[in-house]
Amino acid sequence: MTGAALPAQLGAFLRALHAIDPGSPIAARLPTDAIGRLDHRKRFPMAVERLRSLHDTGRIDDPAPLIASLASIAPQPGEGALHVVHGDLYARHLVVDDGGALRGVIDWGDLHLGDPALDLAAAEMLFEPAQRAEFDIGYGSVDARSRERARWRGIYHAAMTADYGLRIDDEPLAAASLAALRRLRRLPV
Template sequence: MREDQAAALVGEQFPDLRGAPVELLATGWDNTVHLVGGRWIFRFPRRAIALPGVEREISMLPALAPRLPLPVPVPARVGRPGDSYPWPFWGAELVPGRELAEAGLSGAGLTTAAAGAGAFLRALHDPDLAAEAGAGLPVDPMRRGDPGVRAPMARERLAVLHRRGLWRPDPAVERLLAEGEAAEPPPGPPVIVHGDLHQRHLLVGPEGRASGVIDWGDLCLADPAVDLSLAYSGFSGQARAALLSAYGRPVGPGRETAARVLAVFLCAALADYAESTGRARLLASSLAGIRRAVSP
């Protein structure tokens, strides 16, 4: 989706934004995001596989946003499919902040960001929220909470990085993945999860204050481990302890293993994406995240 195409679509369906400046803000695997008029972000799916996620964002985020302690995008302008673009798209007011992966935070800043993320996840994972708002959500459709599924996938991603000279095999990572392959999914009822919570989707502001959570296309019901992977991919040491303390719910060894295994997978996938798109800072942060995933 080029800027001129986005401008034409937005201007056609939302006349008050016709002629507003349009800037490419981000490109991911499934969606392209443009900033319109310096205030509105418009999210355009890039392929059909992303459509169920777009529809969940449109239907669920307005209901979830008031229940969460950090801003999330709230689709307020929903675009219709047409001759020039075959899929629905949506616009929401910009959630300010920088991606955690790009912010270059210090130790104190990381601790602040981690505490904010933990408080956010405590609210999101509230069983009452799942009971009230989770009806109709799929249950872990990508099996991200099952370490027996994700550990072999992580191996495949790491092998790609190794062939490219970006990663050298690490015995600690190998032990974690072997443990994951032998593990059962964590027990317990599913909760509402973001579903893809990594270093690009937590936004931070000055001094590391968590400022928002974006990209909800994988929103679903699943084990909390799916989102707690951020504790192990994005943070270590005192910062991780701050996140888990703010989260305030027991994690347990099985859930921790599942979260760590998923952290390795997500960081390896991000590193692959970062290298192929020339994003040096994201690449460095993602490779560091693999090491964090096995750190105490």
């Protein structure tokens, strides 16, 4: 599914994106996260509803471990420094060649100043632990709390896109999102 180079390439891409000076003339004009992408109070009930629905329709096993993860690693208001972030990074927004190498990133409509954990969630959703280690080589170190917020966003986003994919009969989107939830379920908190 993913090429051997993709994790490190995505890590390097995000390192460069997140390194843009948020005070630079162009970045300073970006909005902040007005919709609360990491707002636990707002998003947690939606995630629980979607996870339970996915379970009720037989698409995922018991959602309790994922719900418990969301509750235990919940982002706190104001947590995370502001950086330039893509804001909606997941498999569908990565352009890869036939060999699985990263060739581009699309859909920049959510570009803003926000918590890098939003983008780091892509690694949590896409990569197994060994591949995440390769991602870290490209990105650099990620502190434990940022990784937790990225995992939180990954669970929320995968539940959202799995539910959406099923509702609009987009089986590839649903399948990729359900695979991400299975991967996130196996990862240690």
